[in-house]
Amino acid sequence: MLVALAVVLVPAFVIAPRPLATITSDGGFDGQRNLIGSFSESFVDYWSSGDRNFSPDLENVVDYWLHYHVVKAVIAAILLVVFIALGVLLWKAFLRAGGLKAGSRAALASAGAVVTVLALCSLAAVMANIQGATAPLSSLLPMLPIHASHGELADTLDQVRQRLADYPNTGDRTPPALEVMVGDFSRYHAVIAVAATTVAVVLAGMSVASWKRFARTGASDRRTRRVFRSFGLLSALLSLAVIVVAVANTATTADPAPALLAFFKGGW
Known part of the structure; x- marks a missing residue:
């Protein structure tokens, strides 16, 4: 099934x-x-x-x-x-x-x-x-199409880049759409930061549980020890990788404008 x-x-x-x-x-x-x-x-x-x-x-x-x-x-x-x-x-x-x-x-x-x-x-x-x-x-x-070279879209993208380069010190010149975009981009990374943190905690718990099961298993049961040792190591390594993702996205959440500018410049 x-x-x-x-x-x-x-x-x-x-x-x-x-x-x-x-x-x-x-x-x-x-x-x-x-x-x-x-x-x-x-x-x-x-x-x-x-x-x-x-x-x-x-x-x-x-x-x-x-x-x-x-x-x-x-x-x-x-x-x-x-x-x-x-x-x-x-x-x-x-x-x-x-x-x-x-x-x-x-x-x-x-x-x-x-x-x-x-x-x-x-x-x-x-x-x-x-x-x-x-x-x-x-x-x-x-x-x-952020590499558009002509037309209204190209002009709009140039304006977005100019405003983002000065953000948040744009004063009354800050277009409302830019504030919405920056806020949405911050939320976009906050979601993955929270999700990655949660997953990292779960993976760390799985690693601890696997190593405990490995330690409790007798040396004669090599198959069981090998399985739980593998899961313990895999969970630990994955938790470290996910922590890196969480930290990177937390930093972007706190200051999203540079990352958003990098995207519009084609570097994200």
Whole structure:
């Protein structure tokens, strides 16, 4: 049942978000190119409007993108649960596989390793899509053709770069749209900082539990000791990597303007 769920959910993660987001939001977009074009045009209009509130066209794009990420986050969360449950079953079967042939034990271990990697990928997808759903405007920014060399979009991007270079010391010249963008960009990184901190704590706890189980297991049970030693080491290393992500995003949350400027200059 778990394998069948995974087989269905993996392609659903890729295929389902666009049609479901179209149904649940005010409208959809016919392909990636149409989405990019609509966002670019509405972004220019929003910047020139002098208003904090999104224009109707930009609101439509942002709302669609929010729903898109919510769908992906839900599917990724279900996949995470499926892979965790499947991984637990596989590793338990491996630990009880003393009477099986070496080939069968190797197959169980390989399957367990693959499912563990897939669970980690699902976790990363959950985090990324929660981030995108919480700050959909910032999540959309990478779709802007920031290297546009002419036209209204190029002029708008130049103005954004100029204002960001002086931010927050722009006085009365600060466009309301810029304040919204900086605030949304700060929230975009705050979400991942909180999520990464939470994941780091969980991974550290898993590492401690694995090392304790390793220490309690007799030296004669080499298979069990090897499994829990591997999980203890993997969890510890992953927790350190996630801590680095949390620290970097916390710094950007506190001072988002330089990172946002770097993006608009093509360096992010």
